[in-house]
Each structure stands twice: as structure tokens, then as C-alpha cells.
Amino acid sequence: MNSRQVVLRTVTRLTPATRWYPLRRALLAAQGFDVHPTAQVTASACFLIRDVSIGAESFVGHHFQVYGGSASRLTIGERCAVGPDVRVFAGTHEMADSRCRAGAARSTEVTVEDGCWIGGGAVLVGPCRIGAGSVVAAGAIVRADVPPNSLYFGPRATDLRPLRP
Numbered sequence: 001m002n003s004r005q006v007v008l009r010t011v012t013r014l015t016p017a018t019r020w021y022p023l024r025r026a027l028l029a030a031q032g033f034d035v036h037p038t039a040q041v042t043a044s045a046c047f048l049i050r051d052v053s054i055g056a057e058s059f060v061g062h063h064f065q066v067y068g069g070s071a072s073r074l075t076i077g078e079r080c081a082v083g084p085d086v087r088v089f090a091g092t093h094e095m096a097d098s099r100c101r102a103g104a105a106r107s108t109e110v111t112v113e114d115g116c117w118i119g120g121g122a123v124l125v126g127p128c129r130i131g132a133g134s135v136v137a138a139g140a141i142v143r144a145d146v147p148p149n150s151l152y153f154g155p156r157a158t159d160l161r162p163l164r165p
Contacts, residue, residue: 005031015043017062028052036078049074049090055114058082066090069107072126076112083120083138090126113148133165 012027021040028035034053035041041060049068054060055078064082066074068090076082090110096103108126112118116130119138130136131148140159146152151161 009046013043013046017043047074055080061086061120064088066110068126069105071107073107073109074111075109077114077116077132079114080112080116080118082112082118083122085121086118086124087122088124088126092126133163135163 008027008031012024015024024041024043025035025037025039028041032050033047036054036056036058038056039054039058041054042062042064044062045060045064047066049066049072050070051073052066053074054076057078058076058080060076060082062084064084064086066088072090074088074090088110090108092106092108094103094106095101110124110126111129113130113132115133117135118124118130119136119140121139122136123141124130125141125143128142129145130142131146131150133149134146135151136142136146137151137153140153142152146160149163149165151163153159
């Protein structure tokens with residue numbers, strides 16, 4: 001991260017938490033992020049990857065954090081709501097031998113399709129895709145794709161319920 005990015009990130013975080021969205025969008029764009037003019041991102045949101053896209057009319061809540069490698073990608077579609085304290089891990093490591101289990105770093109992609117709601121405290125572990133119109137319940141841990149129009153509320157594949165479109 002260069003000094004310009006550090007300054008922009010600091011200024012972004014100093015803006016009022018849930019106001020001044022246009023200024024914050026401009027600051028995020030200056031950092032290289034693709035944020036639609038109607039998206040709202042709170043000041044405490046923290047993006048620690050380079051490739052981020054946030055669609056029209058989406059909201060990213062307080063203390064949102066995304067982590068990953070140099071080639072990691074996060075896409076949030078249109079009309080999405082992301083609650084507070086959501087964590088996205090768009091990077092991982094290969095499993096190595098017993099001397100050091102965390103092997104070579106690997107970047108992944110996390111995609112939240114249009115119309116999704118990600119509840120507070122949820123964790124998204126890449127690679128994963130949250131299908132359009134789906135809900136990830138508060139506190140859920142997602143480690144695989146979620147089908148469109150589904151309610152996902154736990155770490156097992158059986159913790160999934162269909163929703164009406």
C-alpha cells in the first residue's frame with residue numbers, strides 16, 4: 001500500500017459514519033474501487049484488497065471488513081444490504097506439511113449477486129457466490145455457493161431453505 005492509499009483510507013474513515021456518502025464514494029473511487037453513485041458505504045468499512053465492485057442502491061454496514069490476496073476480488077451486486085460486522089475472506093493458503101500448515105497464498109473471489117441481504121456478523125469465505133435474492137442469516141458462516149433465492153443460516157449444506165422469488 002502506497003502513501004496515497006494510506007492517506008485516502010484515513011480520510012475515508014474520518015468521514016461521518018452514515019453521512020457524506022458522495023464524498024466517501026469519491027474517496028473509494030480514488031483508491032481504485034468501483035462503487036456505483038447510488039451505493040452507500042459506511043465510514044468504518046475496510047477494504048484490504050484491490051478489486052472491489054459495489055452495485056447500485058447497495059448498502060455496506062458498519063465495521064464491514066474484506067481481506068484477501070493481491071488478486072482477490074469482491075463483487076456486491078445491485079440492491080444488496082450488508083449488515084454490520086460482516087467479514088469477507090477472499091484469500092486463503094494451500095495446505096502444506098506439518099512444519100507449517102499455511103502454505104502458498106491463494107487469492108479467491110467472493111460474489112454477492114443482486115438483491116441479497118447479508119446479516120450482521122456473517123462470515124463469507126471465498127471462493128463463494130451468494131445467489132441473487134438470497135439471505136445469509138446473522139452470524140452464519142458461508143464456505144460454499146448459496147443458490148439463488150435461499151435462506152442460509154448455518155455452516156452445513158442442510159442449513160438452507162428456499163425462499164419465494
